[in-house]
Amino acid sequence: MSSTALSYAGAENTHFLEACTLCSKPLGHNSDIYMYRGNNPFCSQECRQEQIEIDEAREKTWRVSKKSKKSDTSNKTNLQTGTLLVA
């Protein structure tokens, strides 16, 4: 009984290293694993490069949406003014 629980915990522990993040190809202990951003394993440099490009495209989108967040800063100023008024 306890051995089943132990092996299950072990499998869960290494789960994130079992397959390529991009193409889900199983990663063996003897095969090359390409890590990216700490905890994303890939089966090849090609897969990792594709993930990097996906992330870069995502970050560009974030940068664009950040530009329209200018109202956030003015909201903060209003909050500080409000706190001053209360004090």
Ligand SMILES: [Zn+2]
């Ligand atoms: Zn892959």
